[in-house]
Amino acid sequence: SSSSSRRYHGTLMAEEAKKLAAYAAVDNHIQNNQVVGVGSGSTIVYAVDRLAERVREEKLNIVCVPTSFQARQLILQHGLPLSDLDRHPELDVAIDGADEVDAALTLIKGGGGCLTQEKIVAGCAKHFIVIADYRKDSKALGQQWKKGVPVEVIPMAYVPVSRALARRFGGEAVLRMAVSKAGPVVTDNSNFILDWKFEHAQNWKEVNTAIKMIPGVVETGLFVGMAERVYFGMEDGSVKTRDPPVN
Numbered sequence: 001s002s003s004s005s006r007r008y009h010g011t012l013m014a015e016e017a018k019k020l021a022a023y024a025a026v027d028n029h030i031q032n033n034q035v036v037g038v039g040s041g042s043t044i045v046y047a048v049d050r051l052a053e054r055v056r057e058e059k060l061n062i063v064c065v066p067t068s069f070q071a072r073q074l075i076l077q078h079g080l081p082l083s084d085l086d087r088h089p090e091l092d093v094a095i096d097g098a099d100e101v102d103a104a105l106t107l108i109k110g111g112g113g114c115l116t117q118e119k120i121v122a123g124c125a126k127h128f129i130v131i132a133d134y135r136k137d138s139k140a141l142g143q144q145w146k147k148g149v150p151v152e153v154i155p156m157a158y159v160p161v162s163r164a165l166a167r168r169f170g171g172e173a174v175l176r177m178a179v180s181k182a183g184p185v186v187t188d189n190s191n192f193i194l195d196w197k198f199e200h201a202q203n204w205k206e207v208n209t210a211i212k213m214i215p216g217v218v219e220t221g222l223f224v225g226m227a228e229r230v231y232f233g234m235e236d237g238s239v240k241t242r243d244p245p246v247n
């Protein structure tokens, strides 16, 4: 396709920006003989494309650990070696998307409902690298992403957990409903998702820990102190990186 088809009024469209970020992250962080965590969502698709390209062209020897059913399918469709945490509990690097990234590299994840496996895999990786388009770049959580913090819950606990979230931290928590199925979204782990629409900025490290202590909560979509670098594909066709603040 021509370059004009990729541009709209002089600015890059989000899909092209996702691809820029994904390619830069794979090119800068993936080397031969690595165990690689593969995230979920629409941005990671471009990273797996690039991974497969480099495996073909450079004869890279890598092993991939998925973070979801979708990631597993992507790995298999690209003919990449598939593994799991039983065989590879230590990863060299994990690459994943995010719904929003703040100035301190705190993330909201789970827009695709895969937050629990994503957090487990990221936590097993020496380096956790995030890829996103310019729409996810934020100073404070909630400025860009309006759907709230996803919280995976055991199904029988969804009402008490949603009441506890609203009572203790404000806002409201809503059960995420499926689109082409009647009833709620059911995760890869057979659980439900609450989207907690918070009203104001909080101490995300403390809130994350407190939410995890509510009985019935499996995991939160708050990733605090985990990301080592974020690659943003920008509207002007550049790639911007952000590292955690030093303190």
Ligand SMILES: O=C(CO)[C@H](O)[C@H](O)COP(=O)(O)O
Pocket (backbone or CB within 6 Å): 039, 040, 041, 042, 043, 044, 096, 097, 098, 099, 108, 109, 110, 111, 112, 113, 114, 115, 118
């Ligand atoms: O956390 C996720 C899924 O649970 C995704 O990484 C997040 O939703 C970003 O997805 P996309 O790249 O499609 O914007």
